[in-house]
Amino acid sequence: MTIRLATRASRLALWQTEHVAHLLQKAGFETEIVPMQTTGDAVQDRSLAKIGSKGVFTQELEASLLRGETHLAVHSAKDVQSSIPRELELLAFLEREQVNDVVLSYDEHFSLDKPGIVLGTSSTRRKAQLRRFYPHAETAEARGNLQTRLRKLEEGQFDALVLAFAGVHRMGYEHLVRHTLPAHQFVPATGQGSIAIECAADLDEALKARLKAALDHSATHTCLLAERAFLHTMEGGCSIPSFALATLEGGRLRLHGGLISLNGEEYVEEIQTVETTAEAQALGVSVADAVLGRGGREILASIREHRG
Numbered sequence: 605m606t607i608r609l610a611t612r613a614s615r616l617a618l619w620q621t622e623h624v625a626h627l628l629q630k631a632g633f634e635t636e637i638v639p640m641q642t643t644g645d646a647v648q649d650r651s652l653a654k655i656g657s658k659g660v661f662t663q664e665l666e667a668s669l670l671r672g673e674t675h676l677a678v679h680s681a682k683d684v685q686s687s688i689p690r691e692l693e694l695l696a697f698l699e700r701e702q703v704n705d706v707v708l709s710y711d712e713h714f715s716l717d718k719p720g721i722v723l724g725t726s727s728t729r730r731k732a733q734l735r736r737f738y739p740h741a742e743t744a745e746a747r748g749n750l751q752t753r754l755r756k757l758e759e760g761q762f763d764a765l766v767l768a769f770a771g772v773h774r775m776g777y778e779h780l781v782r783h784t785l786p787a788h789q790f791v792p793a794t795g796q797g798s799i800a801i802e803c804a805a806d807l808d809e810a811l812k813a814r815l816k817a818a819l820d821h822s823a824t825h826t827c828l829l830a831e832r833a834f835l836h837t838m839e840g841g842c843s844i845p846s847f848a849l850a851t852l853e854g855g856r857l858r859l860h861g862g863l864i865s866l867n868g869e870e871y872v873e874e875i876q877t878v879e880t881t882a883e884a885q886a887l888g889v890s891v892a893d894a895v896l897g898r899g900g901r902e903i904l905a906s907i908r909e910h911r912g
């Protein structure tokens with residue numbers, strides 16, 4: 605049977621969807637890729653925090669699932685909201701790529717320590733982390749898909765760009781990576797590096813099971829459940845400077861989550877571990893509760909006030 609795959613039309617999204625199509629073909633399915641524009645693609649002149657974080661890269665794909673026009677939607681896991689409509693379900697998460705953020709520059713001698721450097725990013729999390737850990741650096745807005753951002757870098761709108769390694773690797777821009785930010789300090793966003801597969805909750809159960817078997821990576825899935833429970837409890841979308849990274853080490857699940865104020869001054873982080881993967885979601889809630897209780901609530905309130 606032919607599985608219809610809903611995707612954004614950006615080069616990264618198409619690469620990811622072709623990867624999914626390839627895995628499905630190996631499992632005996634035929635595939636058809638259905639590209640579509642999302643609000644996040646259409647609105648390029650405002651930061652994501654300003655257009656609102658409610659599924660700007662996912663809504664149109666979800667609408668197509670709900671109309672029954674496509675079977676699966678392929679998303680960057682990072683772009684999927686912490687709660688999805690009841691009629692939909694996250695069926696699978698593909699094996700995670702290296703999770704780090706990286707710094708790209710055309711200058712081979714680029715150094716993060718140089719005073720006065722300007723780093724392009726459109727993420728509130730990265731801006732806040734840069735203010736905290738690299739306070740001598742300035743940031744500049746860098747919206748748009750990867751190719752657009754790289755064009756802005758080439759034009760000299762900033763000295764370097766901060767991006768997820770996953771996208772950089774998938775697009776073949778590793779030769780521009782000058783620095784890998786350590787994931788224990790510059791903790792990535794929930795879901796970074798993984799691809800999420802969404803379907804209608806009422807899709808045939810036997811078909812769901814076959815699709816899941818072809819696509820899902822169980823260790824990644826467990827980590828993503830913990831990270832997404834964290835994000836859900838933080839009530840934040842991608843416009844809140846929160847971060848969460850789960851790792852599985854010999855059956856033990858560890859979650860490092862936290863929140864930073866926009867200026868980088870307030871910083872609350874928490875690391876907890878559980879012994880069984882069945883506790884993944886409880887771990888996410890517990891880490892978020894700890895962060896909220898130790899100052900996170902005040903940080904969220906000040907961010908809301910700032911946004912008006």
Ligand SMILES: NCc1[nH]cc(CCC(=O)O)c1CC(=O)O
Nearest residue numbers: 680682767768770771796797798
């Ligand atoms: N919001 C944009 C977005 N969504 C997913 C990725 C990268 C790929 C990934 O994290 O899986 C990116 C670009 C970036 O953050 O540099």
